[in-house]
Amino acid sequence: MSGDIWDSHAGWWQRQFTDGVDPEYQDQILPLVDDLTLGFDKILDVGCGEGQVTRSLSTKPSQVVGVDPSWRQVLKAQERSSGETYVQASAALLPFETEAFDAAIACLVFEHITEMSEAIAEVARILKPGGRFVFLLNHPLLQTPGSGWVEDYTSETPSQYWRIGQYLVEQETIEEVELGVKISFVHRPLSVYLNSLAESGLILKRMLEPAPPESFLERNDAYRSARNIPRLLVLVCEKQ
Numbered sequence: 001m002s003g004d005i006w007d008s009h010a011g012w013w014q015r016q017f018t019d020g021v022d023p024e025y026q027d028q029i030l031p032l033v034d035d036l037t038l039g040f041d042k043i044l045d046v047g048c049g050e051g052q053v054t055r056s057l058s059t060k061p062s063q064v065v066g067v068d069p070s071w072r073q074v075l076k077a078q079e080r081s082s083g084e085t086y087v088q089a090s091a092a093l094l095p096f097e098t099e100a101f102d103a104a105i106a107c108l109v110f111e112h113i114t115e116m117s118e119a120i121a122e123v124a125r126i127l128k129p130g131g132r133f134v135f136l137l138n139h140p141l142l143q144t145p146g147s148g149w150v151e152d153y154t155s156e157t158p159s160q161y162w163r164i165g166q167y168l169v170e171q172e173t174i175e176e177v178e179l180g181v182k183i184s185f186v187h188r189p190l191s192v193y194l195n196s197l198a199e200s201g202l203i204l205k206r207m208l209e210p211a212p213p214e215s216f217l218e219r220n221d222a223y224r225s226a227r228n229i230p231r232l233l234v235l236v237c238e239k240q
């Protein structure tokens with residue numbers, strides 16, 4: 001289902017967020033993921049989209065595989081490939097042998113997956129013991145649907161704060177991100193992700209909450225007041 005949505009809107013994603021046009025990817029996500037996968041040989045990028053994360057890794061391209069259920073994303077990834085391999089598949093049923101990879105990445109993907117625990121179990125299955133999972137999410141606490149910067153001038157002492165939405169409610173929402181482009185997002189509390197990772201034998205080693213990069217704030221001035229509210233959460237896990 002989410003593969004179909006992403007197939008219909010592959011062009012929107014590719015135009016707005018890839019090929020160097022998005023400052024958060026360029027200045028934060030791509031260097032961070034590369035840094036966190038350095039030294040690992042065989043790497044799988046789960047939900048690779050058109051392959052921008054896969055392509056940017058320092059690991060030899062022949063050792064890197066990207067997988068995505070959307071044909072239009074996979075075809076674009078193959079067209080832009082510099083030697084990596086791309087395969088069409090869902091994270092919930094990965095067409096790879098058990099313990100085939102040294103590291104796996106999922107970058108802003110699990111927010112679009114309904115079969116979350118099956119997909120995490122699959123990531124654990126294809127990793128070797130001691131393998132690394134680099135897991136990037138829109139920050140589940142601070143970017144809960146309904147969150148945002150509030151400037152409240154209704155009382156004598158005006159206040160400004162970051163409002164948190166209904167954090168504990170697991171829910172799927174459809175957002176119209178651009179006229180005619182409706183994308184589904186699944187919100188889950190952080191504990192749901194961490195418990196699912198632990199149940200699959202993926203143990204948290206590091207957690208990063210980077211501030212938005214300056215280049216993002218330059219383009220999104222409205223976020224400047226909230227510059228100390230992270231947009232991104234990065235979990236670095238190790239397969240037991």
Ligand SMILES: C[S@@+](CC[C@H](N)C(=O)[O-])C[C@H]1O[C@@H](n2cnc3c(N)ncnc32)[C@H](O)[C@@H]1O
Pocket residue numbers: 002003006007013046047048049050051052053067068069070073089090091092106107108109112113114
């Ligand atoms: C926000 S894009 C991120 C793409 C890429 N990881 C990146 O950072 O450039 C989300 C991607 O998740 C993919 N996706 C949706 N459902 C999926 C599933 N069940 N398994 C794997 N990927 C999925 C979509 O096709 C889309 O390419």
